[in-house]
Amino acid sequence: MNALESDPLPQGAGALMARYIDGDPRAFKQLASLLTPRLRRMLRRYVPDDATLDDVVQMTLLKAHLARHRFVPSGLDADGSVRAWYYTIGRHAALDLARKSSRQRAREVDLEAAGGVDRVLEDAAPSPDATLSEDEAAREVMTRVRSAISELPPGQREVVELHKLKEMTMAQVAERLSIQEGTARVRAHRAYKALARRLAGVIPALAVALSTPHLSGWSMGGPS
Amino acid sequence: MTPPESSPISLVQGAIEADLESLKREKRRHFFPAFVAWIAVAAVVFSLAGIRGSLLLQPWWQVLAQGAVWVMCLGVLPAIGLGVIFPGRVTKTLIIVGALGLTILGSFDWSVEPGGSWLVGPCFALQTVVGVALLAIGGWSGAFVQRARPAAGFWIASGVALAALNTSTWHCADTTFGHVIPNHIGGGLAMLLCAAILGQLLHRQHFDE
Known part of the structure; x- marks a missing residue:
């Protein structure tokens, strides 16, 4: 059983999403209270620590907010569409964060290997x-x-x-x-x-x- | 488990809620001139065509019902259609039933026997002129494309139709069933149909782009 099947949103999430897209703050509040714990449970498999998990959940809510007008409910399962949309954004946010962290770690390793910050700054392009x-x-x-x-x-x-x-x-x-x-x-x-x-x-x-x-x-x- | 009010995530939730509130304020500012223009249209029509002399001779509850219809058509219905207020399902049902009931209550002279000419006359034309002007303001200001759901346009259309109908009610002294049904109510329904169709077309055009 995958995450989508095991942790469904209650009925009415699709209607809340529609009202949220139309600009209803109360609908967003209700939707967020349904989504946040589910997102945390789903994202825990990608993000080990609580602090980063909070960051990724925040990132997911913000990214979804900025892209909310692009949400299109698919088929008859509006509630499932909402869940799938947020889970996809959440997964991408977690993977982006992991990629950025690993790039940053790699840069730090390169820095040490290259003989320190000053040396690298001298060689670095703008x-x-x-x-x-x-x-x-x-x-x-x-x-x-x-x-x-x-x-x-x-x-x-x-x-x-x-x-x-x-x-x-x-x-x-x-x-x-x-x-x-x-x-x-x-x-x-x-x-x-x-x-x-x-x-x-x-x-x-x-x-x-x-x-x-x-x-x-x-x-x-x-x-x- | 939902995060407590003071959790880190609640700060982002609060920021998003505040963003939505600020969008609502922006929307109110944007549509204020259109609201003023709607009132101006009604005022111009009354100053040109005149308000019936028997307006205040009606029973108090009928004047009150007509006043409530003005509040509905100029304020409540457009506000729902624009996404400025978001009443729940029960409240929306009560608003629809209330608007219909108040319109019927305020439109007829209930003390006289049913009668009248049953012919379409100048009141129908007056309502069409008012309705087209309001519709133009609504379409031009973008009122029909504020919400993602096409059905939201019906609230604006209802506001246009009721405002046109109430203009006739305040202008025309003939309150017999035979006049009000084909002219006032009929004109209102025709305007509702036209406004709804135009609203759907504008919505489709906007969201298909």
């Missing part, structure tokens, strides 16, 4: 414009994310910094700040909603940044 612009876009997003975090009220900012940047659990955050865990969760929820609002305009750039592993120090899935 970087392709595409890579430059991709990096610039990712850096721009990082700057905007940092700026958005810095604009949060102090209580919310502390929670985000401890939870995201220091990778603490909510219980640890609550203990550190001497507040109830529920309070920490509420602050985190408000902070993430505020961040989402402020970062709404950078969706395409966010996708580029997420797909650029060597710049993902700000990565929401696992800070380096």
Whole structure:
């Protein structure tokens, strides 16, 4: 039995997808809550660690969002089409990330073999414009994310910094700040909603940044 | 298991939801001039053709029903067709039934015996003029191609037809069954049919490109 057969979406996912494509945020929210756990289960076979898995799921949702107008339900099984579409995007995102990571590792090995950074920089041809612009876009997003975090009220900012940047659990955050865990969760929820609002305009750039592993120090899935 | 609200993935979900909200705001801004133009068409027609003197002599509930039909045809129905609001299935059914019921309630003088000429007259022509103007504004502004599902165009078409019909209701003092059915209701149905066909053609043309 393959992943598609073993983990079906409940009936109505096709209708939710149609409403999401038409621009309904509530439909997207419902659809994402159905898809995210299934995507995580399916992608686990390609991605070993949780942090990277989070990145790939985020990447999948973003890529699907940017390409949503190209979704065409096939045949009579609209729910199955949604699942197949997201799974395909998810698999491609996982494989892209794996390829990029392996290229990066290969570059690091080449660098060591060639006698260090300075030597390689002397010999290297100028970087392709595409890579430059991709990096610039990712850096721009990082700057905007940092700026958005810095604009949060102090209580919310502390929670985000401890939870995201220091990778603490909510219980640890609550203990550190001497507040109830529920309070920490509420602050985190408000902070993430505020961040989402402020970062709404950078969706395409966010996708580029997420797909650029060597710049993902700000990565929401696992800070380096 | 779904990720908790504060999970890393929820940030991306939130960003996508915010993106969809901003698209809705953009859509509202884009269609505001078309909405104003629809109201302007009705205002121009009333200033040229006149509002019937007996408008406020009707029972209060009938005036209220006609007002509600204006709200439906100028606001609610186009908003659904454009994808600015997304009511659930039950609410949509209630809106359709409500719009039909209010139109019927507001169109006839229920205190008189059924009668009238049963001939198509100037009211049909007036409705056609209003309907064509509204349809042109709708088509030109891109109202029929805002949603992926072709059926969404029927909401816009219904708005056009009801607005045309309600213009007749506020202009024409003849509220007998024999006049209202062929002229007002008949004109509204004809406009609904034309608007729906045009909407489907525009939708097909847009999405086939």
